[in-house]
Amino acid sequence: MEKFNSNKNRDQAGKVPESKNPQNRATVLRENKNDGNISVTFSEDDLEARADFIPAVGNGEPITLAYVSSVLERLNIVYGIQEKTIQEAILRCNHDRKPIKDVLIARGDPPKDEVLEYFELAPNPASSPSEANNRIDYRSQSPFVIVKKDQILAYKRPREKGQDGKNIHGVLIPRGVLRPEGVSGGQNTRTDENHIIAKIAGQLIENKKVISVQESLVIKGGVGYATGNIIFPGDVIIEGPVSDGFKIYSGGSVTIKQTFDVTDVITKNDLTVAGGIIGRGRALVKVGGTLKAKFIENCRVACRKTLMVETEIINSSIYAMENIELGDKGVIVGGDITAIHGIRAGAIGKKSGKPTHIHCGIDFTVQQEKEKNNYQLRIISAKLAKLRELMAVPEQNPEKKAKMEELLHRLEQEQKKTGQRISDLLGRLEADDKALVEVTGEIAPGTLIEICQIALFVEEPLRKVRISLDKTKGKLVSEPL
Structure with missing residues (x-):
């Protein structure tokens, strides 16, 4: 079988030979037009050459390996020659007497660009919608990227070495150098040898390839399906309305x-509302600092410091660990209002409204714990009564009787412990016996006021009074302001 003729001294200039036409196709015809021949097509970058093998016609000479080798030499195809593929194409073309088209006869090596090192933003997997009963809660989706302190924000991609290429004419193709536009660290980040890391918890912001962490979350519009529920470790500022059904949890203020149409809000520090807070009866507001609002309506509010309301508190359950302050025009109508150190308001209660109950001097957290233990004590007492009733039945199985006696002992011990806890809580219940209720206007009849569990039921209107506890007399007294 003929061999390929590989001429080592052929031209290395890589210039397209004269036989190559503008369409990158070259055909080298033999002396007899009936002889078999090949037509070669070059890729634009000269990294590939493909050929159509045309069989001989009539008594024409078949395609030979020597002929193909001469064509390759004339077209200056010297690198990446696919010898086995060419041999198979010649055999098939000559045997089947059919054209064999688009055969890859030579392939060069493309260059591999060098890639310089850069910082690439770490992936932030999007939270998937929560599902309950096959229903997706889109309120759990958020467009904000929240990061933790010391979280890795970006990884350094190491330099990737490049490699020169070579085309089918044997011409070297220099490798390129890529400089990817990576990210760099900005405010509240630190950079080590291989990472960009968050110095604080907050919102990740990328601006012109600079990443930073904001300790506050500013929402220019409102809170709704476009934002999802707000869960943020720092301060949250909302400039628009909050839609019903969306929750806010903040590790700051x-x-x-x-106006705040609240469902649930929990904040570690202060809550400030320019308008009012409307709860529709089911809302829960927990504030770790001070609460300020224009009004509060139909809410459950727990505030660790002072609660300040400008105009009115209506049909709400309010718990403040310090004071509740309303202006001279501030009114409390309906609901249960608790403040350890006292309440200052313009008016309390309304003749035609729901009754208003005021509680001061009591630590409501201790009160809630006491009520919880009282409930447990009632359950234990009911179980003990039922068990003793069963044990009073004569002729019981000895094994069953022993188990019942063991249960009786456990319940009696639990009853004793719960009773002791209630006793301890009672000792801590009264937090401020100097608490005051001051009203610059009127306290309406039907209002109940308690200070340190001593009650005063208002039967006749009281105007411009200060109500306090007289411990020596064991009752509440009022004096004019």
């Missing part, structure tokens, strides 16, 4: 610049 929350500022809302409009």
Whole structure:
């Protein structure tokens, strides 16, 4: 079988030979037009050459390996020659007497670009919608990227070495150098040899390839399906309305610049609402610092410091660990209002409204724990009564009787422990016997006021009074302001 003729001294200039036409196709015809021949097509970058093998016609000479080798030499195809593929194409073309088209006869090596090192933003998997009963809660989706302190924000991609290429004419193709536009660290980040890391917890912001962490979350519009529920480790500022059904949880303070249609809000520090807070009866507000609002309506509010309301508190359950302050025009109508150190308001209660109950001097957290233990004590007592009733039945199985006696002992011990806890809580229940209720206007009849569990039921209107506890007399007294 003929061999390929590989001429080592052929031209290395890589210039397209004269036989190559503008369409990158070259055909080298033999002396007899009936002889078999090949037509070669070059890729634009000269990294590939493909050929159509045309069989001989009539008594024409078949395609030979020597002929193909001469064509390759004439077209200056010297690198990446696919010898086995060419041999198979010649055999098939000559045997079947059919054209064999688009055969890869030579392939060069493309260059591999060098890639310089850069920082690439770490992936932030999007939270998937929570599902309950095959229903997706889109309120759990958020467009904000929240990161933790010391979280890795970006990884350094190491340099990737490049490699020169070579085309089918044997011409070297220099490798390129890529400089990817990576990210760099900005405010509240630190950079080590291989990472960009968050110095604080907050919102990740990328601006012109600079990443930073904001300790506060500013929402220019409102809270709704476009934002999802707000869960943020720092301060939250909301400039628009909050839609019903959306929750806000903040590790800092929350500022809302409009009326707040609240479902649930929990904030570690202060809550400030430019408008009022409307709860529709089921809302829960927990504030770790001070609460300020224009009004509060139909809410459950627990505040660790002072609660300040400008106009009115209506049909709400309010618990403040310090004071509740309303202006001279501030009114409390309906609901249960608890403040350890006292309440100052313009008016309390309304003749035609729901009754208003005021509680001061009592630590409501201790009160809640006491009520919880009282409930447990009632359950234990009911179980003991039923068990003793069963044990009074004569002729019981000895094994069963022993188990019942063991249970009786456990319940009696639990009853004793619960009773002791209630006794301890009672000792801590009264937090401030100097608490005051001051009203610059009127306390309406039907209002109940308690200070340190001593009650005063208002039967006749009281105007401009200060109510306090007289411990020596064991009753509440009022004096004019």
